[in-house]
Amino acid sequence: MRFCRRQLSTYQRRSLRTIEIMMGICIAISILLQAILERHNPAMPIRYAMAFLSIVPVIPTILMIARYLRGEKDEYMRNLVVESMLWGLSFVLIADTFISCIGPLSFLVVIGNISLDIFVLTTSAALEIKLWRNQ
Amino acid sequence: MKNRLRVLRAERQWSQADLAQKLDVSRQSINAIETGRFDPSLPLAFRLARLFETTIEAIFMEEPAP
Numbered sequence: 001m002r003f004c005r006r007q008l009s010t011y012q013r014r015s016l017r018t019i020e021i022m023m024g025i026c027i028a029i030s031i032l033l034q035a036i037l038e039r040h041n042p043a044m045p046i047r048y049a050m051a052f053l054s055i056v057p058v059i060p061t062i063l064m065i066a067r068y069l070r071g072e073k074d075e076y077m078r079n080l081v082v083e084s085m086l087w088g089l090s091f092v093l094i095a096d097t098f099i100s101c102i103g104p105l106s107f108l109v110v111i112g113n114i115s116l117d118i119f120v121l122t123t124s125a126a127l128e129i130k131l132w133r134n135q
Numbered sequence: 136m137k138n139r140l141r142v143l144r145a146e147r148q149w150s151q152a153d154l155a156q157k158l159d160v161s162r163q164s165i166n167a168i169e170t171g172r173f174d175p176s177l178p179l180a181f182r183l184a185r186l187f188e189t190t191i192e193a194i195f196m197e198e199p200a201p
Contacts, residue, residue: 073160074164
């Protein structure tokens with residue numbers, strides 16, 4: 001669905017690409033840290049350091065999204081991005097609520113550790129679908 | 136909200152892309168406004184009215200209540 005992007009302005013394309021890259025970094029770090037935690041049992045200070053490391057790329061990503069929304073002159077595009085983020089947030093809340101009710105017995109509990117990934121993927125998918133529908 | 140944007144644009148033989156360029160918005164915005172999926176803000180409505188040399192009321196019409 002990337003062809004939808006051709007109709008966007010340079011600012012929109014550049015901003016969305018940067019946000020996607022930052023979100024990709026967030027996912028990569030999240031997966032890497034999860035893999036380390038599954039294979040090893042690090043001491044608490046290291047766990048704290050890893051937890052801090054996992055949120056380091058999230059903060060600039062959120063700031064980048066906020067900067068994009070402030071700079072976006074096209075109010076319709078701004079709406080699309082905000083709506084897509086709401087879809088992402090909704091999926092995270094739904095998945096988290098569902099999993100918390102099932103409890104730790106289910107293999108699904110692992111999804112609770114990838115809520116960031118769910119948010120990123122759902123937001124990206126929602127935005128692509130909205131852009132595609134509005135060609 | 137209903138609007139006459141498509142008609143006004145057609146009268147001037149502008150494409151959606153032409154209008155989008157004149158208003159400095161995306162073509163998707165024009166498409167969404169024309170199809171009634173998106174109601175523009177007041178500043179954008181004023182820009183549209185100025186561009187078509189008419190009033191906002193001549194472009195946008197309130198839909199009758201059900």
